[in-house]
Amino acid sequence: MTDSSMTMPPVLSARNVSLGFDDTTILAGVDLTLHPQEFVAVVGASGVGKSTLLRALAGLLAPQSGRVEIPAAITRDSRAWSMVFQAPRLFPWRRVQGNVELGLEGLSLSKAERRRRALEPLALVGLDEFAERWPHTLSGGQQQRVGIARALAVQPRVLFMDEPFSALDAITRRRLQQELVELRRRTEAAIVFITHDIEEAVLLADRVMVLGNGGMDQPARVVEILEVDMPLDDRRDYPEFAPLVQRVETIIGSY
Amino acid sequence: MMVGMTRAQRTLYSVLGLTGFLLFWELSLRSGLLPGSLVPLPSSIPGVLWLELLDGIWFDVVRSSLSHYSVGVLLGSTLGIAVGISAALLPRFNAAHAWLARLLRPIPPLAWIPFAIIWFGINPSAAAFIISIGVFWINYFASYSAVHSIDPGYDEVARAFGQQRFLARLTKVSLPAAAPGILSGMRAGLGQGWMTVVAAELFGIPGIGQRMMEASSLLATDIVVVYMLTIAALYATFDFLFMVVQRRLLRWQS
Secondary structure, three states: OOHHHHHOOOOEEEEEEEEEEOOEEEEEEEEEEEOOOOEEEEEEOOOOOHHHHHHHHHOOOOOOEEEEEOOOOOOOOOOOEEEEOOOOOOOOOOOHHHHHHHHHEOEOOOHHHHHHHHHHHHHHOOOHHHOOOOHHHOOHHHHHHHHHHHHHHOOOOEEEEEOOOOOOOHHHHHHHHHHHHHHHHHOOOEEEEEOOOHHHHHHHOOEEEEEEOOOOOOOEEEEEEEEOOOOOOOHHHOOOHHHHHHHHHHHHHOO | OOOOOOHHHHHHHHHHHHHHHHHHHHHHHHOOOOOOOOOOOHHHHHHHHHHHHHHOHHHHHHHHHHHHHHHHHHHHHHHHHHHHHHHHHOHHHHHHHHHHHHHHOOOOHHHHHHHHHHHHOOOHHHHHHHHHHHHHHHHHHHHHHHHHOOOHHHHHHHHHOOOOOHHHHHHHHHHHHHHHHHHHHHHHHHHHHHHHHHHHHOOOOOOHHHHHHHHHHOOOHHHHHHHHHHHHHHHHHHHHHHHHHHHHHOOOOO
């Protein structure tokens, strides 16, 4: 994130958002403002409502109360937001290229433009040569990269990522984390990143939002927001890295 | 299980089994073990088929049956798929017709023959109607199950990528995701159609069924067998052609 992006209008603002099912509230009082290129990681114990929060921020779930705004309206050739899911969820009946084009369908783009726009992010994740392949012929890591390309193709203002690397093996996950660091430099999108991997959160994010249980019969809430004040390159080598990871772990452990 | 057998060995055993059966059939009749008036000699079948071909009867009855079959299968498949998909996607429609479906489903297609005659008379439309009923239910349930069991995650992906409209989700998610189940239903419907076509023609509508009925009343069992084998051959041909199309359409499957 650059300093100038902080002066730009926010691309997402959530005010006092509460979430739940029927009469039960599982997460309450979430405030979040995101500026272009900003990266917020959301961490917390299993079942605390991280993925539910992400879906509410994206508008896939209606909050019980509060308001979420993504001011950037849909334009002729882009969408306000897109999402990378925990499982790649590629459509097996579409080739790789067809999957990446999904979000571009319905925009005012010619077939040739759609094709070009799909190939760009595929090249960015190193899979442009796989455009004509069927999804089942790709490895899990490659499928997830196609999922990322699909999300980037619509040039979103906000990119939601729901534990995108959790189902991958350690080596692939590490490589994709590095690719995401590179990707951040080349995209204007702000990113909301859900993860249960604290090290991953500190490695990638500008801010780490920690969700914790509110106590007996109380909904979960944001218990702490930590700034990650380290350059993006090789964060693991910085002396602040390990203590910050430790601190987040301690916060999560105490709720 | 055919574990440990090569393709050639399997073919050899299949040929041996079929030849053994025909031989047993032929010898049983020639030795008097089976009465010749009830079962024809297998060796007489090619000659009888040739006569049916020469007289042009075979072509006429097959053409008639194919026309009943085609109309019935097309009608039953189209309606079955349309109603099945609608039921799976539209909860109110599903609830509104669920009891009616439960009521009508167990009624066999042939039980509709009296109504078919009253409504259409003894003509090809009646046969097509009876065939379509059996085909309808197979396609209805196959399509309903196929759409109903689609991973809801695909729908979420479609909505996340701006495909919120019903028609977009239908064409981009529901139909392609359910295609394997729908096509399996269509294939089963093709088989069901051939099972019903003979029965639907037994009450006097020209076709294979009527020819078999005529032949059996004259104890011409060899002619009956000719048309039994004709149905088997037609079914196998249709099934093979459909399988080729099915494989092509589902080439995305692993």
